[in-house]
Structures are given as C-alpha cells and as structure tokens.
Amino acid sequence: MSGKRILMIVGDFGEDYEIMVPFQALLAVGHKVDAVCPGKAKGDSVATSIHDFEGQQTYSEKRGHNFTLNAGFADVDAAAYDALVLPGGRAPEYLRLNKQVIAIVRHFFEANKPVAAICHGAQILAAADVLKGRSCSAYPACSPEVELAGGRYANIAIDAATTDGNLVTAPAWPAHPAWIAQFLAVLGTRISHGELSRAA
Secondary structure, three states: OOOOEEEEEOOOOEEHHHHHHHHHHHHHOOOEEEEEOOOOOOOOEEEEEEEEOOOOOOOEEEEEEEEEOOOOHHHOOHHHOOEEEEOOEOHHHHHOOOHHHHHHHHHHHHOOOOEEEEHHHHHHHHHOOOOOOOEEOOOHHHHHHHHHOOOEEOOOOOOOOEEEOOEEEEOOHHHHHHHHHHHHHHHOOOOOOOOOOOOO
C-alpha cells in the first residue's frame, strides 16, 4: 500500500489527544499528514486543550501542548489530498466560520474522499452542509447541530466509532482505537502482524 496524503485542519484550543494521536498514528503507518490552521504558516503552532471526564455535567478543560504545524494553510490545494481529518475541541467553533475551511470540507464530500471527524469536529461538517441523510457521531452536546443539518446523530458509546460511506466519526478521544481503525479501513490501509523472527 502506498501512503495517502492526508489534510488535518486544526486550530487554537483544539483537543490535544484528538490532534496529537491521529497525527502520529497516521504517520506511523506510512501516511503523510499535513496539519494546517487558517492564518498560520508552517512552523507556527496552535495551543491545544485537554478535555477530560471527571464527574461534572460536562467535560473539564485544561491547557495542553503547543502543536507545531507542518504545512501552511495558504498553500492548501484540497484536490491534492486523499483524505481529511477534523479533530474536535473548541477550535471547530471558530474554524467553521472560515469560508475556505468550508470550501475544503465540501470538496472532500463532493469527491467522495475519506473524511474522519471526532467530537466537536461535527460542527464544521454541519456548517459545511454535508450531513444531509448521513449518520454522524459527535460529542453528545453537538447532536442538535448534526440533526439540524439534516444528519442522523449516531448515539454510540464514548469509545465507539461509526462509518457511513466515506465518513468516519466518533464522540470523543476514548474512541481513538475504533475511530482510527475504521478510518484506516476506509483509507484502504492494511496492517499485518507477522511472526517476529528470533535470533539464534
């Protein structure tokens, strides 16, 4: 399998795990991932947040890491990418206001390319008007947006994921094993576990 070229759109106070983990996992299996943010260039960074579930009525938020962008948003040509990843956190609230972000997202759906969104990433999908008739998971607080955009909210376990055609979605970072595995399947990635040879 040849590696795919994947675009990841991130922003300040995106969820730390939902940026870092898929970025590193996709690189680890041989894909090329370009992480970009509107208004920022290659080498700039975004501030991330860590969201946790600690018994309150909603998640808590703590400051995460600085995540360095490895590509510039101004240079993005959506047609040159094979797939799209939209992490969650607070960043989607403002990223969905960017007309170029919306145009990029629509390109991937019009071309039926693989798209993975998690948690609040569904806010961008709803704003791009690409959810009509589609099943989409998201953080439960985003379920009204999914439904108002004409999608079917997938009310699944916090550690589960769902695939609807080219779209892979999940509620939050506890779903990483399922979400990343399903996205790799949609990408056509095959991972084999051969026997390890032992030196005599």
